[in-house]
Amino acid sequence: MTRYFENGTGELVPDALAGFARAHQDLVDYDLADGYVTARHPAPTRTVGLLSGGGSGHEPLHAGYVGAGMLDAACPGRVFASPHNRQIFRASRAVAGPDGVLHIVKNYTGDRINFGIAAERLADAGIACGRVLVDDDLASDSEAVAAGRRGTGATVLVEKVLGGAADTGMGLDALVDLGTSVAGRCRTLAVASAAHHAPVTGEPAFELPSGELEYGVGIHGERADHTRSQKQVGVLVEDMTGVLLDALCPGPDDPVVALVNGLGSVTSLELYGIFGELGRVLDARRVRLVRHLVGDYVTALDMRGFSLTLMVADRTVLDFYDAPVHTPEWRW
Amino acid sequence: MTRYFENGTGELVPDALAGFARAHQDLVDYDLADGYVTARHPAPTRTVGLLSGGGSGHEPLHAGYVGAGMLDAACPGRVFASPHNRQIFRASRAVAGPDGVLHIVKNYTGDRINFGIAAERLADAGIACGRVLVDDDLASDSEAVAAGRRGTGATVLVEKVLGGAADTGMGLDALVDLGTSVAGRCRTLAVASAAHHAPVTGEPAFELPSGELEYGVGIHGERADHTRSQKQVGVLVEDMTGVLLDALCPGPDDPVVALVNGLGSVTSLELYGIFGELGRVLDARRVRLVRHLVGDYVTALDMRGFSLTLMVADRTVLDFYDAPVHTPEWRW
Amino acid sequence: MTTTAFDTTQTRDWMRRFAESVYATEAELTELDQKVGDGDFGTNLAAGVRAAGLLLDRTGGPADSAKELGAMATAFLDEIGGTSGPLFGLLFQALSRAAADSAADPGGGLTTGALAEGTAQGLAAIRRVGDAVPGDKTLVDALTPAAAALRAAEGTPPAAALAAAADGAWQGVRDTASLTARRGRASYLGDRVTDIPDPGAVGVALFFASAAATVHTLAPRLSTG
Amino acid sequence: MTTTAFDTTQTRDWMRRFAESVYATEAELTELDQKVGDGDFGTNLAAGVRAAGLLLDRTGGPADSAKELGAMATAFLDEIGGTSGPLFGLLFQALSRAAADSAADPGGGLTTGALAEGTAQGLAAIRRVGDAVPGDKTLVDALTPAAAALRAAEGTPPAAALAAAADGAWQGVRDTASLTARRGRASYLGDRVTDIPDPGAVGVALFFASAAATVHTLAPRLSTG
Numbered sequence A, B: 001m002t003r004y005f006e007n008g009t010g011e012l013v014p015d016a017l018a019g020f021a022r023a024h025q026d027l028v029d030y031d032l033a034d035g036y037v038t039a040r041h042p043a044p045t046r047t048v049g050l051l052s053g054g055g056s057g058h059e060p061l062h063a064g065y066v067g068a069g070m071l072d073a074a075c076p077g078r079v080f081a082s083p084h085n086r087q088i089f090r091a092s093r094a095v096a097g098p099d100g101v102l103h104i105v106k107n108y109t110g111d112r113i114n115f116g117i118a119a120e121r122l123a124d125a126g127i128a129c130g131r132v133l134v135d136d137d138l139a140s141d142s143e144a145v146a147a148g149r150r151g152t153g154a155t156v157l158v159e160k161v162l163g164g165a166a167d168t169g170m171g172l173d174a175l176v177d178l179g180t181s182v183a184g185r186c187r188t189l190a191v192a193s194a195a196h197h198a199p200v201t202g203e204p205a206f207e208l209p210s211g212e213l214e215y216g217v218g219i220h221g222e223r224a225d226h227t228r229s230q231k232q233v234g235v236l237v238e239d240m241t242g243v244l245l246d247a248l249c250p251g252p253d254d255p256v257v258a259l260v261n262g263l264g265s266v267t268s269l270e271l272y273g274i275f276g277e278l279g280r281v282l283d284a285r286r287v288r289l290v291r292h293l294v295g296d297y298v299t300a301l302d303m304r305g306f307s308l309t310l311m312v313a314d315r316t317v318l319d320f321y322d323a324p325v326h327t328p329e330w331r332w
Numbered sequence C, D: 001m002t003t004t005a006f007d008t009t010q011t012r013d014w015m016r017r018f019a020e021s022v023y024a025t026e027a028e029l030t031e032l033d034q035k036v037g038d039g040d041f042g043t044n045l046a047a048g049v050r051a052a053g054l055l056l057d058r059t060g061g062p063a064d065s066a067k068e069l070g071a072m073a074t075a076f077l078d079e080i081g082g083t084s085g086p087l088f089g090l091l092f093q094a095l096s097r098a099a100a101d102s103a104a105d106p107g108g109g110l111t112t113g114a115l116a117e118g119t120a121q122g123l124a125a126i127r128r129v130g131d132a133v134p135g136d137k138t139l140v141d142a143l144t145p146a147a148a149a150l151r152a153a154e155g156t157p158p159a160a161a162l163a164a165a166a167d168g169a170w171q172g173v174r175d176t177a178s179l180t181a182r183r184g185r186a187s188y189l190g191d192r193v194t195d196i197p198d199p200g201a202v203g204v205a206l207f208f209a210s211a212a213a214t215v216h217t218l219a220p221r222l223s224t225g
């Protein structure tokens, strides 16, 4: 109780979920026993339930995106720890449609393991279950990382697109294909100028010398594999965007969607400044920026940093992205 | 450039506004020369333009609330410095309706002075101008503070209610009366467990010993008039709510609206936990909580704290509050 | 020649030294305002003198003292927000008006009488708009003794009169250290902040002191010991 | 009697000492995981032993070693997320199954053979699910030598065999310090983190070491000097 406003270690997540459930009782139900959140008004046209989950501390991900047009259920784990398989299994059973349930999983070992065990149990129970793995983080795109790229900011884009698609009645296999294809066309890079604070100790998860940037940081306070000195934000964004574009190589006619995402305690002033720089860089490179989001979508507790995500879309993907959504934290 | 992502001192606000204007060009226009933001699609039924403004660093206040159903214009000053009178004068002239323009002003000396000078100039130009002063902060409710209570979190509630009212075609005098009455029925209290960081130096604006809370902090890093030791959040919220209710004394049938507001870098987990506690306290005291908001509405850069605002409403006020709104940061 | 009135060059030098003093002490002013306010006073004041300089660049510079002071007034009133920006603007506006009046008199230039009159008028306007009285721990506490010193010095040359005004202002600044603020952001702190002088008052003292020389650091002038 | 197999009381004492060791070293484990991961390993492991304790309270406690280990398996598999939670659960599940098998044998109880078999099966399951190989800097690096030591100790009493397993595990832990992680969160750090042992591996060593005595602090066991 030095920095976090909480009732005690370990109470942060359950207390938050209770408050969240009351705040949004018109939109979501909260299963207290098994600790998952479900949508109250899913589209009747859906044949597949959409479920995601992962460690807490990334709010609004995932519970904030449960509702019409997006997720049918979210399974929040403890802070930075994947949900356990029972939670995932029970939530999946609760929201599975006639064509089963789709798991949207960020690529982290813990999430893969727990979603994997839950999938085995679902198969055992005769419930069809598919998986879309999100692995957009460029910083972990290296031979040395056997686990593969991490899943980060792109998760919200994948959830939104799949939500729009599921509302059309699309079946499980088609959703898996679509989601896998969309996830494959997203890349993210994240930087931080200060670490998040560990809830248990109230202390920064790591120390960064003043003027240094953690370049390629993860969303759990995993440090990046290197630091670099802080530059003007225009230069920084230009560098980051260059790396993302090199990985994605959008064609001149490809519509691109951008997410400028705050990791926790970067100010809205900075995020909009960063978006301005991103727009300039994309204009100069003749990239067709057709949609954008600016705000805190996938956080890392109170980390002081931001991530840039680019998604190469097409007409179909954009239609699903534009489809109506009504969740606690995303509405149009 | 040690902590803030920016292009240099003094560029934070103009760069942010440029990015904001591009991000929300479907909703707002940005006058670069005079530095104000206007709504692109105000309701044709309005006869009075609604304008607010103040120092930057409180985002989404005010520019994030420019749009249909809320503000017609916002004048952002430098970080924590009120806008200058020319900015206010020009923006007022741009959005004044046939029945004039209404200034929603947070009670701070600088804002009063600059809005005051602008009002003189508007009178001179033959434009009717009214003012609603928001002064909800309980911590500055003291004989010793000659300037009176500060204006803080309630500002967004007043802006929303007046927006709904203005859309009905309500005239200037009636809006002033309504706004003044609504502002008078709002009280706020804010606490922080860590200071914001000054953009110029990147250092905390003040040091708080670990385990201490700044109790009654302002939204510019003005320290509170005392600190107290950090308690469980349930105890803290109970204390704060008690003080607010003592000041407002809602009757058993009065509908009450609550705002649980993050000041910058408090996590969404904590804010929902706080809302849960607030709900419990209000239930126990049989206060009729009819509406609520949970999130970052009025911030103090990256201050680690939150504020609680209670508004005693009535049927009319609730109708205006519930009216449709479509701004960059508030939509329903 | 310099004994009875400031000519344009002297006024311009004074304004330039004031700008220099503000830039030189910006960090110290920031620190003071961080202790009793929100830390932006130094930035606000620097933005004002910068805006005035840019304004004069654009218009090709002033032809007389009144216009030099008028540029300061326009810059601070029109471009600078915050609490102190328009208040300083009101002071400069009154000084500019007094300078214009005295320029019309035989002898012309910026006389001690004009300085006394302009400062008195500026103080009155600031008190009207900001509602502060002496003792509230604001810039009024430096401007009041400065105005009194100028009035008492009528008949003496402007340089001497302004030196007396600066002395009075610095004393006013030091006196604010022991006051409990009742106006401005510092007032919210109650009795928590003591022994810190008011930043706005320091700004006023800087202004008068710069008539004689640039102020490169505040520290020696703030110590009451 | 204690020479050929652990009875229920001995297994229960082992599990209790393990819980105690976890609580006692939670802060040290947190610190380790902060350096190479995300700082929650200590919390996750503590949540697991706590959940197992609560489960046994609810069910009135176990009747035999297999059920004692089974409670651990259920708690970790069903209640604990994170990477390590279900992996530890798989180890306990395999040990519980082996214990149940050996209890059916004449002589009964938890024999060294059952411990060796269960650990080998657990290791295999962990490798199947988590895809790690020795040298990836994970808990596999402690579990592999522990499994080998148990296999080599078949025929000796469980207490001696588990002591050998603990020695092997601690050595495995110390060896991870010089490895570059390829799995788990630590892998994202590349070569930036060296000389820090893997927290999950420490958890495995704690488990085997607790058969003999509670571990109150990690420090002496981690130093390679």
Ligand SMILES: Nc1ncnc2c1ncn2[C@@H]1O[C@H](COP(=O)(O)OP(=O)(O)O)[C@@H](O)[C@H]1O
Binding pocket: B080, B081, B082, B109, B110, C033, C037, C038, C039, C040, C041, C042, C044, C081, C082, C083, C084, C085, C087, C126, C130, C131, C132, C137, C138, C139, C140, C183, C184, C185, C198, C199, C200, C201
């Ligand atoms: N009501 C007032 N009348 C006169 N001067 C005031 C008043 N309130 C504040 N001041 C002066 O303004 C100074 C602060 O200016 P500045 O930092 O620009 O304003 P803000 O408080 O808006 O950040 C204070 O140090 C004080 O001298």
Ligand SMILES: Nc1ncnc2c1ncn2[C@@H]1O[C@H](COP(=O)(O)OP(=O)(O)O)[C@@H](O)[C@H]1O
Binding pocket: A080, A081, A082, A109, A110, D033, D037, D038, D039, D040, D041, D042, D044, D081, D082, D083, D084, D085, D087, D126, D130, D131, D132, D137, D138, D139, D140, D183, D184, D185, D198, D199, D200, D201
């Ligand atoms: N693929 C894997 N296979 C086996 N063990 C692993 C693997 N990845 C990580 N681990 C182990 O898990 C430990 C971390 O556990 P924990 O902190 O609970 O997980 P998380 O990384 O999800 O926070 C690591 O120290 C390592 O021993």
Ligand SMILES: [Mg+2]
Binding pocket: A055, A079, A080, A081, A082, D038, D040, D082, D083
């Ligand atoms: Mg974790």
Ligand SMILES: [Mg+2]
Binding pocket: B055, B079, B080, B081, B082, C038, C040, C082, C083
């Ligand atoms: Mg200010």
Ligand SMILES: [Mg+2]
Binding pocket: C033, C037, C038, C039, C040, C041, C185
């Ligand atoms: Mg200030």
Ligand SMILES: [Mg+2]
Binding pocket: D033, D037, D038, D039, D040, D041, D185
């Ligand atoms: Mg971990």
